[in-house]
Amino acid sequence: MFFAKRLLRFSFLLLASTYGYASDPTIVPEAASGFSESPTVRAKSAMAVTANPYASRAAQKILAQGGSAIDAGIAAQLVLGLVEPQSSGIGGGAFMLYWNADGKQLSSWDGRETAPRAVDENHFLHADGSTMGFFEAVIGGHSVGVPGVIAMLDSAHRQFGQLPWESLFAPAIELAESGFIISPRLHTLLKKMPKVAVNPAISRYFFNADGQPKAIGELLRNPTYATTLRTLAENGGNAFYQGKIAKNIVAAVANDPNKAGTLSLRDLARYHAIQRPAVCAPFREYQVCGAPPPSSGGTTVLAILGMIEAVEQERGALRGVDFIHTFIEASRLAFADRNRYVADPDFVTVPTNGLVNRDYLTTRAASIKADRRLATVEAGKPPGAPDLIDSNSPELPSTSHFSIVDAKGNVLSMTTSIETAFGSRVFVDGFLLNNQLSDFSFNPADKDGSKIANRIQAGKRPRSSMSPMMVFKNGSPVLAIGSPGGARIIDYVAGSLYRVLAEGEAISAAIASGHVIAMSDAVELETGRFSRNDIVELEKRGHPIKEGDQTSGLHGILIKESGLEGAADPRREGQALGL
DSSP: OHHHHHHHHHHHHHHTSOOOOOSOTTTOOSOOOOOOOOOOEEESSOEEEESSHHHHHHHHHHHHTTOOHHHHHHHHHHHHHHHSTTTOOTTSEEEEEEEETTTTEEEEEEEOOBOOTTOOTTTTBOTTSOBOOHHHHHSSGGGOOBOOHHHHHHHHHHHHOOSOGGGGGHHHHHHHHHOEEOOHHHHHHHHHSTTOSOSHHHHHHHBOTTSOBOOTTOEEOOHHHHHHHHHHHHHOTHHHHSSHHHHHHHHHHHTOSSSOOOOOHHHHHTOOOEEEOOEEEEETTEEEEEOOTTBSHHHHHHHHHHHHHHHHHHHOOOOHHHHHHHHHHHHHHHHHHHHHHOSOTTTSOOOHHHHTOHHHHHHHHTTOOSSSOOSOOOOOOOTTOOOOOOOOOOOOOEEEEEEEEOTTSOEEEEEEEEESTTTTSOEETTEEOOOGGGGSBSSSBOTTOOBOTTBOOTTOOOOBOOOOEEEEETTEEEEEEOOOSGGGHHHHHHHHHHHHHTTOOOHHHHHHSOOEEOSSSOEEEETTSSOHHHHHHHHHTTOOEEEEOOOOOOEEEEEETTEEEEEEOTTTTOEEEEO
16 A cells, blocks of 8 residues: 555656657657656665566565566566556567576577568558558557567576566566556556557556546556466466467457458467577777667667767767767767668678677778768678668657666666557557567668568568667676667667766766767757757757657666666656665
């Protein structure tokens, strides 16, 4: 009861903040929901930082029972799928880094969704060859990929779990049955996101009879989700991919009233999570590691940091507008490479090591001018790169990130997503299904017929921007961090890493600092976080500046000899809790 009252007080405090929205809700569908205080939290031995107090509480409980970081992560994800359903859940996918302290080994886990076997590269095209409209493509079973979260967590638990699998489901089951308090963020997105209540199942759960979303502070129960979790707890992760749950998923996708899909029982039964080598590169005295392709997060974050370091080695430390200018240019160059080369490495040759090669990044950085913006930015030719063409996809920011450290020094950094807010809007067995197929390029080829690397193909995993990161010094982890935010994740994470590692900022200050986003020609500065003088100086250098709210959800933990320091992003409703 105390915890429920505490969350309710938090909810009304957040509601009192002024809501702001990015200028284009199609590109940034998770509306801003205020900016609250989020100080650094300190702990002696263990910590969890997640996107919602309920989830942080669940992870803390597992850590207190002697659970490993992966145990706590499983409990957190199951709760997030209930209380933050717009962002992640068991109907989605994830990327995860895990540091095993006993073996001193870093593993990288790919729980990304896969395309159904029945799709072809014209999946998002009309009969006349034109591309589908955004909501036409995204909403409904047509956009659902095979979910990967449960398979990934099940596999990781078999290697690194300490507590019994079934015990990790208890917090979410209890909460689903007893009910949770609807937060301002969930209510805001239900109210402001277009086309949420598009089928009866999702409408009955989230909305009242008059069509209005259920109120902030109302208790919302989900006994159907509890039943699903009990099945998974008792029968293991395979019960998601075979049996009644799988049949219900396939039926919901096939019978979706908006745009039916082709997901099959065979697609679900054949799914498996993949362990891939993490992608790592040096930055100053650190080794920074991230998720490899099909995530573009690791390579692109590392490329930005590598180019900034190369510029600083040539010109000295960067501050103020000089740093912002360099960050913008490094980001533009890194995104140009990302857009051309990164896709599913099981289908395309991806020059992963070449994209973060120090000599290559030094050469790329040499093109960055000190006093003016590059007129055009094109992809380079990193070592090992094949001949490919550029591609883009919406990559929407309905995602969540959590960082966890346990008492034995195991560390988890996991970013998890269902794609756009409320995913495909397909609601089955108490959870939402993803719309991750829309992360593929809608066009399979360019005008001359050259194939795009990130085009949709049967069994393929779409490119992602999820960027769970882990930083090492002298072979030991010192920082775990990541964020939601679609393609903006990359700049959110790169900027925060620089502020912590290069400038020595406290983790809370680094996360709360104003964001700079430069994914293409446009440059976004977070509203109200930069002086008029800074904006004028950047415009003098040729940057087309636009201000807008940013909805990052950076959650990080610094690991020091004196203990742990963690912080949640003040732009969302997360919480850091420790032991």
